[in-house]
Amino acid sequence: MSKKVIVIGSGPGGYPAALRLKELGAEVAVVEAWDFGGTCLNRGCIPSKAFLDTGHRVHAFEGLRKLLKDGSGVNFSAAMLDWDKVKARRAEVVSKLRTSLERLFQAKKIEVIRGKAVFSGSNEVTITGPQGEIKRQFDTAILAAGTRPIFPPPFRDYQEQLTDSDRIFDLPRLPKSLLIVGGGVIGLEFACFFNAIGVEVSVLELLPDILAGEDPQVSRAVRSSFEKRGIKFHFGKKAAGVVFSGGLKTVELEDGTRLAAEEIMVGAGRAADLTGMGLETLGLPWDRRGVKVNDRLLTSAPNIYAVGDVNGISLLAHSAGRQGEIAAENIMGASRAFDADIVPKCVYAWPEVGTVGLNKAQAEARGLTVKTSRAFYLGIGKAVATDETEGFVQLVFDAADETVLGAQIVGGPATELIHVLALAVKLKLKRRDLREIIYAHPTMAEAIHEALAK
Numbered sequence: 001m002s003k004k005v006i007v008i009g010s011g012p013g014g015y016p017a018a019l020r021l022k023e024l025g026a027e028v029a030v031v032e033a034w035d036f037g038g039t040c041l042n043r044g045c046i047p048s049k050a051f052l053d054t055g056h057r058v059h060a061f062e063g064l065r066k067l068l069k070d071g072s073g074v075n076f077s078a079a080m081l082d083w084d085k086v087k088a089r090r091a092e093v094v095s096k097l098r099t100s101l102e103r104l105f106q107a108k109k110i111e112v113i114r115g116k117a118v119f120s121g122s123n124e125v126t127i128t129g130p131q132g133e134i135k136r137q138f139d140t141a142i143l144a145a146g147t148r149p150i151f152p153p154p155f156r157d158y159q160e161q162l163t164d165s166d167r168i169f170d171l172p173r174l175p176k177s178l179l180i181v182g183g184g185v186i187g188l189e190f191a192c193f194f195n196a197i198g199v200e201v202s203v204l205e206l207l208p209d210i211l212a213g214e215d216p217q218v219s220r221a222v223r224s225s226f227e228k229r230g231i232k233f234h235f236g237k238k239a240a241g242v243v244f245s246g247g248l249k250t251v252e253l254e255d256g257t258r259l260a261a262e263e264i265m266v267g268a269g270r271a272a273d274l275t276g277m278g279l280e281t282l283g284l285p286w287d288r289r290g291v292k293v294n295d296r297l298l299t300s301a302p303n304i305y306a307v308g309d310v311n312g313i314s315l316l317a318h319s320a321g322r323q324g325e326i327a328a329e330n331i332m333g334a335s336r337a338f339d340a341d342i343v344p345k346c347v348y349a350w351p352e353v354g355t356v357g358l359n360k361a362q363a364e365a366r367g368l369t370v371k372t373s374r375a376f377y378l379g380i381g382k383a384v385a386t387d388e389t390e391g392f393v394q395l396v397f398d399a400a401d402e403t404v405l406g407a408q409i410v411g412g413p414a415t416e417l418i419h420v421l422a423l424a425v426k427l428k429l430k431r432r433d434l435r436e437i438i439y440a441h442p443t444m445a446e447a448i449h450e451a452l453a454k
């Protein structure tokens with residue numbers, strides 16, 4: 001008899017798990033309470049990249065203006081942009097991808113049950129949805145319920161009057177000014193987009209710099225590029241309250257500073273919310289970081305796995321996807337571990353950022369002695385020819401034998417280039433191995449070659 005598996009959540013953690021389970025012969029059903037495809041497809045990775053693409057077109061247009069005869073052409077302004085068309089394009093992209101994912105599930109004959117799943121026993125879920133209340137038995141379940149945006153105090157008291165990364169995609173009109181709370185990846189991608197289309201953008205961050213956890217050189221390079229384009233940063237300052245008057249929303253900081261904007265987006269992180277999901281029935285503890293799992297992605301319950309954002313390992317779609325596949329294989333008899341060190345981390349702003357493995361501080365914290373080498377795009381032919389000279393490639397090696405431990409790339413197609421180095425980290429390649437590759441000329445990848453030569 002085939003194994004019965006229930007997957008709760010159809011995001012990038014849940015749907016690859018279901019596909020792999022089906023491939024391996026399990027009897028699998030996916031339960032989804034909201035939009036098929038989860039946060040990533042509907043309110044995350046995909047719609048934000050559709051927005052960023054609009055911003056990129058404006059950015060490229062601004063670059064072209066430098067080559068026009070004085071007085072010719074047009075000066076782009078936010079007023080020229082049809083906000084409804086921008087939103088419609090984003091909606092079309094999302095709908096296309098969601099439809100093709102739904103078709104894939106139909107073609108593979110994987111059952112999709114609409115509704116909210118609650119554990120009603122150690123081998124049973126109760127699903128409440130359009131079909132009423134149904135009960136399903138399972139041998140094993142995969143929890144892939146994701147996370148939600150959080151509103152820390154004092155913003156918590158004003159959730160309805162402020163916006164977040166879910167609702168910003170549907171703002172009824174384009175604000176003249178936007179204050180973003182949070183200088184992490186999500187906050188920065190929106191900052192980059194809205195600044196590019198002519199909105200006055202500022203970012204409030206409690207910590208001393210943006211992109212917490214990244215190498216300080218990375219944070220500095222992105223910050224200084226953003227600042228050159230007029231984005232204002234307020235670091236190390238705590239908000240005390242929010243007031244609303246004269247069409248403006250104003251954050252009052254503890255030091256008395258007031259930051260006013262037409263709109264405020266709170267992008268201060270995401271947290272698991274598993275209230276009412278019956279985890280107590282299974283004796284499974286959880287907190288805002290989610291449910292703890294071992295390296296096989298198994299929770300403390302013997303037949304419940306947790307993948308993606310909900311286990312708090314790394315809040316990224318591709319990490320969720322890999323975890324989904326690994327959990328599926330483990331359920332079907334394999335014993336595979338998830339390696340968080342090889343997850344690339346990307347920022348799709350400009351300059352782009354791609355990092356993988358360990359940075360210098362992380363490697364040293366593990367007791368390793370490292371050496372780093374860096375090459376700047378300023379010295380790379382393709383970068384100069386295409387006027388994309390911001391940024392660098394930095395490599396981190398184990399000082400003992402020059403094994404590649406990690407890489408940080410800012411600028412260029414960093415989110416693409418990083419995969420070469422992900423391979424190096426995964427296969428534990430050494431500097432000399434990477435030097436054996438011939439890097440085509442002229443390409444931005446030559447910056448890797450330059451960094452290897454230093």
Ligand SMILES: Cc1cc2nc3c(=O)[nH]c(=O)nc-3n(C[C@H](O)[C@H](O)[C@H](O)COP(=O)(O)OP(=O)(O)OC[C@H]3O[C@@H](n4cnc5c(N)ncnc54)[C@H](O)[C@@H]3O)c2cc1C
Binds near residue numbers: 308
């Ligand atoms: C604005 C934004 C931009 C992002 N950009 C990127 C990016 O460029 N690259 C990247 O890697 N990551 C990005 N992310 C993060 C990425 O979206 C998440 O890491 C990813 O979606 C996590 O996948 P998941 O399957 O764990 O959860 P989710 O995608 O959140 O899916 C969970 C699903 O479970 C459903 N669910 C929850 N509880 C129940 C229940 N009880 N019953 C039934 N269904 C339930 C939810 O409705 C949801 O659809 C972005 C996130 C945001 C917000």
